[in-house]
Amino acid sequence: MVVTGCGAVSAVGATSAAFWQALLMGRSGIARLPRLVAAQLPVTVGGEVVAVPLDRADRDVVLANRAIDEALGVARLERSAVGFIWATGLDTYQEGDRGPVFRAAGSCFAALAHPFGEPRRMVAAACAAGTQAIGEAYWHVRAGHVDACVAGGSSCMLSPFYIIGFAALQALAADDGDDPSSACRPFDRRRHGFAVSDGAGGLVLESLEFARRRGAPVLAEIAGFGMSQDRYDLNRPPEDGSGAERCLRRAVEDAGLLPREVDAVNAHATGTRVGDLAEAAAIRRFFGNAWTSKPVSSLKGAIGHAMAAAGALEAVAAVETCRTGVVPPTVNLGEPDDGCELCHVIGRPRHDDVRTVLSASFGMGGQNAAVLFRRLP
């Protein structure tokens, strides 16, 4: 199973190349947003995608289609020739002339899905949705139900509704200083929550045989997928990270590998107090004593938390890491917190000839998903 196309639209770039370069440079797309300041919201920072105008009613569709177009362009495939397994985030409200206008995530999916072949499936797994969509596509293509599939996710949730909603859960990073770009600090001692962002990420998955027959570019292999449920609490993971660790282990077992054969981890780490602690514990349990030499990085300090798109954008970065061997740094990580000890990539990218990357997402409610990417020999 291979990846033959990637597309990314994020707060740090409107193409996958721009996205990757920004990650390597350690640049953050988190900023203080005038519209949030003007609305007097409790949180005023976020990762805005400037490439698509804010006032477009179909902004969610346009954003997703940019990533899909890019991925299909690289893979040299048409929509009608591939399946579509995608996550479009959560329902929201928009301001209307006569009160709130409900905007269902399903209507965005329906607008995107029409030109595609079978299957057309919408995944709903909160923050794990993008990774889950890629995993579903992986299983689907591997089972021979379809030759190729576009998979990933998109999200337009950087709105007053979600800022207020997640602020009520005390999950968001406040703008607490002169440098709003440092609001989100995964694994850091001073971390205090995540920054909501918009974005879209997509992959084209197909069998190696189909890709070779078409002469398509092979960017990386998908070697395994795993999922698990925390079975613990709707709002927080178990402190020992046991649910997340089961997910990582299942992805590796699916690939027929051992944890020590994984070279690096693209972490979910959003910058929340409890989430990062549990994830660090999970990664240490997964690797055992080898954790001290396995580089881990989180993208959330750079691009924020793009919800349904988060796992898909991280998958794009994981593919690039497999291709280049380079692990991007965790932006805004200065001093790892007690309990967050890992082999962090701090300050600059790590050139390690990394070939196998585990990309993980841990969703609200305890739904976990992880995809194992590998450089094809």
Next chain:
Amino acid sequence: MIYLVAAAERRSADQLPDEPARLRRDFRRFNLPVQLALAAATDVLPAAEDPASMAVVSLAPCQNGSPELYRWAEAAIAAGSAGRFGATRMNPTHTLHVIDNLALSAFAIAYGTDGYCLGVGGAPGQAWSGLEIICNRLADGREREALLMAGDQAAVADATGSRGVALLFSARRRPYVALGRPVEFVAIEHRRRPAPQPVAAHAAAGLCDLLGALALRGGGPIAYEVPAEQTDGIDQVTVLLRVA
């Protein structure tokens, strides 16, 4: 071979079993579509052999949220038009009402489920995707049992007319509780329509109608053609069943 073992439809979430206690405790935090889906699931679970290892596919409500959340949004927009958006506060419980995988997570927490779990989104026609996923997984031998559950609400501002549904499937030939005879799901066929059809987004309604049609039929093969408005508007969908 995939067999329907039990099914339940709920229009009220008033009566819940005492166990699992965790579900009873969390239940009032959920919005009505999630409550109805979970209530329907509790109705079919006595027929399950091992809830902890079964595959669970949960359909997100086609309209998430709740009347409470809608009223909050009204107040927030009114405040926003006066430049005071930030003055509004949200009850944290209501934030849960937009989470799309809430029923799935609540079920897994209550029943200790850690097998294949998937939340399918609330776009038109996704109920048949959920059904197809379950059929594929049981046919491939990945699980022995599977649960499909869904909850709908008629409108986000008014939850009247809401309903939930749950269907329990087995890879083992067992009688369908409602008919006392085995009901085999043979295939789900798709044919692309020449032109898109208008649709009505739903999660539970289509599955409830399928169960209603099944109850009216005698033995033998059934080709249940899903009404166009209950598909994604792109494909014609036919569910092939066989009642022993």
